[in-house]
Every structure is written in C-alpha cells, then in structure tokens.
Amino acid sequence: MRAFHLSWLSFFACFVSTFAAPPLLPIIRDNLNLTADEIGYAGIASVTGAVVARIAMGAACDTVGPRLASASLVLITAPAVFFTPTVSSPVSFVVGTANGVAAGWGNLGGGATQLVMPFAVTLIRRSTGAAKFTAWRIAFYVPGLFQMLTAFAVLIFGQDLPDGNFRRVENSGDEIPQILFHGVRNYRGWILALTYGYCFGVELTVDNVIAEYFYDRVNSLGGSIVVMILFSFFCQAACGLTFGVVPFVSKRSLGLISGMTGGGGNVGAVITQLAFFKGSKYSKETGITYMGIMIICCTLPLCLINFPQWGGMFSSGRSNPSSSSSSSATEEDYYMAEWSSQEKERGLHQASLKFAENSRRERGRRSACNTAPANDTSSSSSRAILAV
Numbered sequence: 001m002r003a004f005h006l007s008w009l010s011f012f013a014c015f016v017s018t019f020a021a022p023p024l025l026p027i028i029r030d031n032l033n034l035t036a037d038e039i040g041y042a043g044i045a046s047v048t049g050a051v052v053a054r055i056a057m058g059a060a061c062d063t064v065g066p067r068l069a070s071a072s073l074v075l076i077t078a079p080a081v082f083f084t085p086t087v088s089s090p091v092s093f094v095v096g097t098a099n100g101v102a103a104g105w106g107n108l109g110g111g112a113t114q115l116v117m118p119f120a121v122t123l124i125r126r127s128t129g130a131a132k133f134t135a136w137r138i139a140f141y142v143p144g145l146f147q148m149l150t151a152f153a154v155l156i157f158g159q160d161l162p163d164g165n166f167r168r169v170e171n172s173g174d175e176i177p178q179i180l181f182h183g184v185r186n187y188r189g190w191i192l193a194l195t196y197g198y199c200f201g202v203e204l205t206v207d208n209v210i211a212e213y214f215y216d217r218v219n220s221l222g223g224s225i226v227v228m229i230l231f232s233f234f235c236q237a238a239c240g241l242t243f244g245v246v247p248f249v250s251k252r253s254l255g256l257i258s259g260m261t262g263g264g265g266n267v268g269a270v271i272t273q274l275a276f277f278k279g280s281k282y283s284k285e286t287g288i289t290y291m292g293i294m295i296i297c298c299t300l301p302l303c304l305i306n307f308p309q310w311g312g313m314f315s316s317g318r319s320n321p322s323s324s325s326s327s328s329a330t331e332e333d334y335y336m337a338e339w340s341s342q343e344k345e346r347g348l349h350q351a352s353l354k355f356a357e358n359s360r361r362e363r364g365r366r367s368a369c370n371t372a373p374a375n376d377t378s379s380s381s382s383r384a385i386l387a388v
Contacts, residue, residue, distance in 0.1 A: 006150075006158050010070055013150040016113040017081045017143040023114045023211040024121065024136045031133040032087070040278035043208035048270050054262035061255040063176060065160035074151035081144035085137030113143065114211055182338045183253030183260065191301045192242055192249070192261045197268020198298040199238035202291060204269035206231070209277055213284045238299075248307070248359055251352040252338040268298070309334055310363065331356035 021028060021042070029039060053073065060069040120139040124130055130138065183189060210228070218224050242261065249257045272294065276287035306312035308329035318329040335356040339349040 002157060003159060006154050007070075010074055010150045010154050012112070013143070013147045014074060014077070016116060017078075017147045019113045019207045020081070020117050020140060020143045021084070022208050023117045024139070025212045026215050027121070027132050027136050031136070037279040039212070040273060043205075043277065044270055044273045048266065051263045051266045051270070054259045054266065057255075057259055057262075061258075067154060067158040067160045071151045071155035071158070074147055074154070078144055078147045078151065081140060081147060084140045114207075116142070179253045179256055183250055183256035186250055186253070186257070188245075188249045188305050188307075189253075189257040189260045191305055192246060192257075193264025193267075195264075195299055195302055196239070196242045196261045197264040197266075197271070198295045199235055199242060200262075200265035201268025201270075201272060202295060203235050203239070204266065205272045205277065205291065206235075208269075208273065209284060209287075217284070245305070250338065251335050251355040307334065331360045335359075 025034075025039065028034065034042075057069055057073060117139055120142050121132065121135045124135040124138050125132060128135075128138075214224055243258075246258055246261050247254060272291055275294075276282050276290050277284070282290070303313050306315060307317065309317045309331050311317040332353065335352040336344070336349060339352065343349060
C-alpha cells in the first residue's frame with residue numbers, strides 16, 4: 001500500500017509541475033508578450049521531452065528498478081520548475097517548458113494544477129501585495145518544492161519489489177538488447193502506443209489549451225464543469241483500457257512496452273498541437289473538432305490486436321487442450337516464445353512462466369473452464385506464436 005501511495009503522489013506532483021503554466025497563461029502571456037505561435041510552441045515543448053524519457057524510463061525500470069528510476073527522474077527535472085520564474089522572454093519560456101520531461105508522469109495533477117496555481121497567485125498577491133507579474137513567478141516554487149519532496153519520499157520510503165529493493169533481490173540476468181528486441185518486434189505495443197496517443201495525448205493537449213479557451217470564450221461555470229467531467233470520464237476510461245492490455249503484451253519487455261505506450265501518448269499530444277493548436281490557423285473550436293476526428297480514426301487499429309491464446313475483437317483464441325492440433329496455443333506458448341532454449345536452461349524464464357499461469361486466470365469463465373496448464377518445454381513452435 002505504501003508503494004501505491006508513493007507512486008500516485010509522485011505522478012501527481014510531476015503533473016502539477018508540468019502543467020503549472022497553462023492556468024496562468026492569461027497573466028504570463030501579458031507579462032512576456034507571448035504571441036499565439038509562441039504559446040503553441042510552449043505547449044508542444046511541454047510534452048515533447050517526455051517522448052524519449054518514457055521509453056528510456058521503461059528500460060530503466062527493467063534494469064535498475066522503479067524506485068531509483070522514478071526518484072532520479074523527478075529530482076533531475078525539478079530544477080526546470082524552479083528556473084521558470086526567471087524567464088524574461090518568449091524564447092526562455094518555450095525552452096524552459098521543454099525541460100518538463102516529467103509530463104509523462106501522472107494524470108490527476110494536470111487537473112489539480114488548474115486550481116492550485118491560480119489560487120497560489122491570488123494568495124501571494126493578497127498576503128504580500130505583489131503585482132500579478134511578480135506573483136506568478138513566486139507561485140512556481142510551490143510545484144517545484146512539492147516535486148522535490150515526493151522524489152525524496154520515493155527514494156527514502158519506497159521499495160522496488162515485495163521482497164526488497166532491486167539490487168537486494170536476485171538479479172534475473174536478463175540483457176537489455178533482448179528486452180529491446182522482443183519489445184520492439186511486438187506489433188501490439190505499437191498499436192497501443194498509437195491509441196494511447198489519442199486518449200492520454202488528447203488529455204495532455206487539453207491540459208495545455210483548456211484554461212485559455214475557457215478564460216477567453218466561456219461564461220458559464222456550471223456548463224464548463226459538466227463538459228469537463230464528461231470529457232474526463234471517457235478520456236480516463238480510454239487510458240485505463242489501454243494500459244489494462246499493456247501488461248499482457250510481453251512479460252519480458254513489460255517496462256519497454258509500458259514506455260512505448262506512454263511515449264505514444266506524448267507523441268500524439270505533439271502531433272495534435274502542431275496540427276491544430278499552433279498559431280492562429282485554426283480557432284480553438286475548429287481544432288477541438290478536428291482532434292475528435294483524429295481520435296476516432298486512430299482508435300480503429302485496436303481491432304487488429306490479437307492474442308493467439310485469447311483471440312481479438314473479431315476472432316476467438318486457439319487454445320483447446322482437448323485438441324492435439326499444432327495450431328493450439330496457450331499462455332505458456334505465448335510468453336515462452338520470448339526465451340531461447342539456452343535461457344530456459346538457465347532458469348531465466350521462470351517469472352514469465354509464473355505470469356503465464358496467472359494470466360490464464362484473467363480469462364472469461366467460458367475460456368477458463370476449457371483451459372489447462374501446458375508444459376513450457378512441450379511447444380516447439382512457441383517462437384512463431386509471439387508474432388501471430
């Protein structure tokens with residue numbers, strides 16, 4: 001439970017930091033004389049850095065453990081938040097925002113910061129009498145300090161695994177090239193990255209544009225709240241659905257697949273903001289409409305995801321224990337296909353074998369009743385199974 005709370009708190013803190021600027025844009029744009037193009041570039045920069053960071057973090061979690069990887073990332077990116085108040089030109093604002101690679105870490109903080117930052121500015125102005133152009137700069141120390149505190153909490157109180165920290169438990173001996181190879185070649189990871197780009201990526205885009213949109217165009221608080229609740233419900237449902245599939249794509253390359261999918265969210269945000277919200281080519285209303293069309297189109301490839309043992313949207317799985325056909329597939333066949341015979345002899349596949357057994361319990365009732373465990377050494381065709 002402690003790991004759970006530290007995880008969501010660090011996610012929350014990073015999103016508060018990354019999206020601290022958008023709710024203050026009406027003040028910042030007047031202070032720095034930002035144009036529509038510069039605001040668009042800043043929004044793009046805020047989500048671009050996380051594309052590489054999320055993929056790298058996936059591999060880092062597989063090699064050094066999530067505790068050290070998470071705390072290190074949060075601490076490394078915290079200075080970007082502290083330096084934001086020092087900007088004095090549009091160029092500095094865009095470059096500083098690009099350092100917010102922690103944009104890939106969390107969800108709720110992106111909404112909470114829309115309330116926290118304006119409140120912080122108001123509180124600072126009332127308590128100190130500071131001008132609004134000074135108050136917004138002071139307010140940025142709030143998310144910066146919060147981010148650093150959560151990083152130290154993860155480092156001090158966190159734990160990688162139930163049995164201990166990553167370096168204290170037995171190392172699996174797995175190699176990064178093999179993790180990369182099996183992760184990149186699995187087409188399911190790429191499809192999930194695309195679809196995540198147009199659920200979580202849309203969320204990132206909305207976090208960047210919605211405050212300015214409501215400030216300039218909407219007069220009804222009640223209507224705005226209802227619209228945002230409906231949007232958030234469906235957006236978070238889509239994000240949860242996508243990452244509900246991610247753990248089953250690959251046990252050996254789970255961290256990399258997670259990073260690819262998460263990075264896809266940021267790529268989607270970059271593409272969407274470049275296409276529809278950069279400059280004044282489209283109004284905010286038109287951009288949101290086109291974004292909706294892209295969401296529909298980029299979600300359709302989900303139909304192509306198929307697991308040989310479970311099937312897909314339009315096909316059933318090929319697991320039938322009563323059949324001796326070589327076309328039959330089991331969870332063991334799928335997850336063992338990522339390991340060579342030499343690696344199996346060394347026992348490196350044991351975690352995947354256990355995961356295969358557990359994943360079988362995730363089946364529907366009908367499939368679970370007709371499925372029996374398979375011997376992981378009995379399938380000579382397992383290497384072809386993964387590509388099906």
